Amino acid sequence: MAMRTASLKDHTDHLAKAVTFVSVVRAGSLAAAAKQLSVGKSTLSEQLTALEDALGARLLERTSRGLKLTQEGQVFYEGALRCLGAWEEAWAGASEQQGAATGTLRVTAPVGFEYLLAGVLQELSESHPDLRYELSFDDRPLDLVGDGYDLGLRMGAQAASSLSAKKLGECAEVFVASRALPDSVQALERAEWVCHSAFRNAYRNARRVSGEPVALPAPRVRALANTTEGVL
Template sequence: MLKLDGITSFVAIAEAGSISGAARRMSLSKSVVSERLAELEQGLGAPLFHRTTRKLSLTEDGQAFLERALRIVREVEEAAAEVSERRGQLTGPMRLSAPVTFGRMHLGPALYPFLSRHPGISMTLELDDRRVDAQADGYDAVLRHGAIADSRLVAWVLAPSRRFLVASPAYLKRHGRPRRPADFADHRAIRYSNRGIADWRFLEARADEFVRPHVVLRVNNGDMMREAAMAGLGLALLPTFIIGEQLRSGELEIVDVGQSPETEFLYMAHPDGRRASAKLRALADALKEAFGDPPYWDAGLAWASGGGGGLDVDKAAFEGRDKER
C-alpha cells in the first residue's frame, strides 16, 4: 500500500527540483525524504525521477503520477483544514495569484494583518501579470482587475475600479490635449501588452470614429506604464489604484475625450465547482474591508459627471483618510 508521506515527499521533490530542497521545505533530513521516495518507487514498481549528479527530472511515469499526487495532497490538506474550520480555526495552505502592481501596492498591506490574525494559514502568493488558469494551475483563487468574463470562475467583487486616460503636463503642453477619440491620430500611446488592442475601449465610441494612436511603448506592467506616462512618452489608460497619488500631486492629468472607459472591477475568483473554503471567504471579506467602498485609493479624488470627467482634488479628505490607514 502506498503511504501518504511518500506521496507528499514525491510532490515536494518535484516542486523543489531536488531531494535536499524538499527536505528543507518539509523540515526533514535528506535521508528520510530519500527513503520515502525509494519506498514509493518500490511500491509503484517504477522510477519516478531520472537521477544525475546535478539534478532530478521526472520520468514519463513520474510526470503522469505527479498530476494525481498533487490532487491527493491537496485533498488531504483541504480535509484537514475543514476539520480545523469546524473548530473555528482558519488553517492550512492557500495558493493565490495576483497582478504584480496591485499586489505590491495594495494587496500586500491588506494581507499582512489577515495573516497575522490567522497564523495557521500558510499562503503562497504568486504575482504575475499574465492571466493564469486557476483550475489547471491549482490556485485556490486568483485576484484580477478587469471585466468579469471567465464563466469557469465564481467571482467575488472586492472593489470597483475606475480607469482614466492620463498624460503628464509636459506631454500635453507639447502635443496638445485630445478632445475626442478621433484626435488620437495625432498622439502617442503607452499600452498594456497583456490586453492587446482591446484594452482601449470606450463605452460610447463608435467604430468609425475611433482612431488608434501610435504606440510608443507596449509593456506588461502597470508601474512602468505610469512611469512612462510621467516621463511624457504618451497617453496611458490606467486605474486609479495605480495613478491616484500622481493625480493628487498633479504629476499626471486626466484627459477627457468625452467618453468613459468600460467599467471594471477588482475581484477574487475561484474555480467553479470547487467549494470555497472558510479561509477563502474570510480573506475576501478582509480585503473588501481593507479596500473600502469607495476604495481608499480614490480618496480625495472627485470627478465631474459626464464622459471621462474632470478632476478635483480634495486634499483634506485624502489626508484624513490616509491618517486613518
C-alpha cells in the first residue's frame, strides 16, 4: 500500500466519505446503506471510489455474498470507528457541559428569605451537583455588579438599571396595630409607624380604597429597623 499524507483540509473533505464507508460496512451492502442514508446507490459508489483513490488502497471487495473488507479496509474501518467514536464523545460532552452549571453562585436576598430559598436551592443542587452557593442576606441596596453577585432578590419597586430583572411574585401587605384599626385614610396620619428603613418612602406609594386611588400621608415614624424581623 502506498503511503500518502494529507492536509487538514483534505481530511475534512474526506470525512463525509469515511462516514459513508462505515455506513456501508455496517449495512453489509451498497443497496442497504443507500436505503438507510436515503441516497442513490451510485452516489455511495462514487464516494467510496473517491475515498479509495485518496488513500491509494482498495477498501472493499465485492463477492457473491456481498462486500468484504480488504486488509487495508479493515485497518481503515477500525480507525474510522475510533475517530467517529471520539467525535461523538466530544459532541456529547460539550452538549452536556452546556446544560450543566458549575462554579460558585453568589446570591443576595433580603433578610427573612432564608426559609424561602431553602427548598429552591435544594432542588437546584440536585439538578446541578457541581454548583456551589454563597448566600448573603441583607436588606440594604447593593451594587450587584460591583459587589460581585450573580443574582439578587429584592422587594418593592427598583431603581432604573441596565440589569435584567424579572418579577417572581407578590407579597401581601397587612396592617398591624396595637390599638384600634384606623377608620379612615386621614387617621393614618396620626398613627405611629414602625418602618423598614429600606422602604420608608415606599409607604407613601399610591393605594386604592374602594377602587379609588388614594395618596397616603407621610407616616409618623416611631421606629426604624433594617430587617424584616426587626420590624416585626
